[in-house]
Amino acid sequence: MNKAIIIKDLSHFFGEVEVLSHLDLSVDKGELLGLLGPSGAGKTTLIHILTGQLKFTKGNCCILGKSPLNMAGEDYKQIGIMMDNLGLYERMSCYDNLKFYQMLDGKRKENIEPVLKKVGLWEARKTQIMHLSKGMKNRLAFARAILRQPKILFLDEPTSGLDPTTVTAIHQMILEEKHRGTTIFLTTHNMHESEKLCDKIALLNNGKIVEYGNPNDICRRYNYKKKINIHLKNGQDIVFDHTREIWEVIKTYFINDEVETIHSTEPNLENIFMELTGRKFDI
Amino acid sequence: MTNHIKAILWKQLKDTIKNKNIFIQFVMFPCLTILMENTIHIENMPEHFFTNLFAIMYTGMAPLTSATAVIAEEKEKNTLCVLQLCNVKAFEYLIGNAIYIISICMIGSFVMGLTGGYAGTALLKFMLIMFLGHCCSFLLGAAIGVMSKNQMTATSIGVPVMMILSFLPMLSTFNETIKKFSKFIFSEQLYILVNNLTENITTETGFILTCNFVLIIIFFLITYKNVSLES
Missing domain, CATH: 3.30.160 (Double Stranded RNA Binding Domain)
Structure with missing residues (x-):
């Protein structure tokens, strides 16, 4: 099976409001898909559904051949996630934050040093999270997401509100993960980011996919107004x-x-x- | 013990050392007991007066506020979702926190017991009573933490409950009317028990404590079912 993520006719309601409507989407293994849309389009909701944090209302979806609703211990170890609100322990150091997640996975701490070096936080490993800049916190959250060497990486607006230098650094790290063969599901509202990074993009508006394909192909498709x-x-x-x-x-x-x-x-x-x-x- | 529970224990230990608000809850009453028992000696003052009084305040305050604060903070900062993505089950999370909070409170209680001059069987009975109080208080705190969306809500619900549990036993010694109501609360019954360690537990005390314990468990289960940490 060549598909890492399959979404079929997926809909989700918050009360009476339909936030995702009849979505059909698939992501090949090793592919980097960008889900683009303005705030409130349903991007984060879709990530919550795919990672099993939210039960969807209708339709079907699967991650590496398994429904997110049936994911168990080993299945979770195949995915890494960087959420928009990071979820780091503010009073603990960078190193301890990663060590804690390694302990939860029942692994030793040998992965922590290379990962912290990769994201450029080895020197700040003993610094408490509350004393880090926003860019450093984002890099640490990215480090935590790749710590497991996941097969699928979910990145929810990883560069939102960051300075251009940090954005470039995070883009570089995302591309390195892609070259490692990781399937990446990226949500963003930054068009340039998606054009630069993504193999394919899906434009999401009011819970519906309004366009899907390779960014260059899409641009060419709409080139009649050149x-x-x-x-x-x-x-x-x-x-x-x-x-x-x-x-x-x-x-x-x-x-x-x-x-x-x-x-x-x-x-x-x-x-x-x-x-x-x-x-x-x-x- | 699972890896998850071990990891949560380790995390709480690392975190609490730097969390002054919770750290103060753990050490305040043991320190007050040491201070008061060693500095104030009033004629005709009941034996172990400060130890017993502060011990009950400790059991009504520390586990409740700590459990409430820890759970509400995790919900607010979204770290609970990350734990969920590491396949940590809600019961593992709660057990990890319960072991940690109750163990620290038992160490505090042990210090208070020794300061009050308890030894041998009396110390054992004192610790048993404190353990019962800490368990009830933790469960109440966990229920409040689970039902609160953020730390602000948790504090506004937790503080009145904590004050009722901690201060009613003390106030009831001055006022008979308060005593009529406070006797239905577990902390008042525990206060009666620590003041009469040599006597057997009365039917009334046993009945009220059992009812309290059952009601707290029911309240916790209802909250847990309705608000579930996994949702």
């Missing part, structure tokens, strides 16, 4: 619709040696999301 953007030497910017007729005009600019730069502007995921849902991709 534009040509010319920046002239006099500082003027001109945008043309991509039609046969405009080439004569552009040719004139070139003959008169007025063109500084020229490039085509393809739609990005943000534009596509707006076109599909009529709403901005705000957080």
Whole structure:
């Protein structure tokens, strides 16, 4: 079986409100899937369902061939999770936080040192969590998620609210995990992050998947509205619709040696999301 | 003992040393007992007065507030969800906390017993009474922690319960009306027991203690079933 995650016609209600509606989605082993959507789209709810923290209302889903509702001890050891609210023990040190999770898994502490070194927290191993910066806490939560060397890694907005340097560091670590063969299920509201990292993305809006596929393929699919953007030497910017007729005009600019730069502007995921849902991709 | 319970015990030990609020609960009454027993000597004061009084306050306060605070904090900080993802069952979590909190309180009680001059069988009886009190108090605290969404709610429910359990036995010694009501509470009956260690337990005391224990277990089970830590 080549699928790590299978979701079939999955729906979930909070009271009367349908937060996830008839979702169909699958993730291949070793694939990095990005689930994109604005706040309240249902991303975290789906992670809670897939990790067995929440019982879904309708449909079916399975993780490595097993329903999340039937997961037992060894099944949990196959998954790592980094939640948006981290769940770290604030008064304990970085090292002790990881040691505690190793103890819960009945393992020894030999994995802790390489993992802490990998996320750049070995020097801060004795520091209490309450004294760490947000970026360091996120890196520690990531370290805890990969400590088990899981087969599936769930990352719930791992770079939300972080500075660009830490974001780059976390992206690097995510890619390293992917190269190790880990299946990664990433939720984010950052389009650039998903374009950079993901093999496939699913755009989620109001609990429904409105688009699914490879980020570049999706952009190409919506490329019928492509534009040509010319920046002239006099500082003027001109945008043309991509039609046969405009080439004569552009040719004139070139003959008169007025063109500084020229490039085509393809739609990005943000534009596509707006076109599909009529709403901005705000957080 | 499972790996999970061992790990939770280890975690609580590491955490409590740095958690001043809980640490104070554990050491305050033993320290007060040592201080008062060694500094205040009033003529005609009943034997073991401070030890018995503070011991009952200790049993009504420390396990209850500690259990409430620990569980409510885990819920609020979302660490409970992470434990769930490590396949820690709710009963393992509660047993781990119960062993830890009750053991620490028993050490405190032992110090108080020795300070009060108890020895041999009397000390054993004193410790048994304290153990019973700590168990009741822990279960009440755990139920409050489970039913509270955050630490703020837990404190606002836990403090009045803790004050009733801790202070009614003391207040009842000054007021007969209060005594009429307080005798139905386990802490008052435990206070009667520690003040009469040489005498046999009366039917009334036995009956009230059993009823209290059963009611607390029922309350805990109902709360646990309705709010379940796993949900």
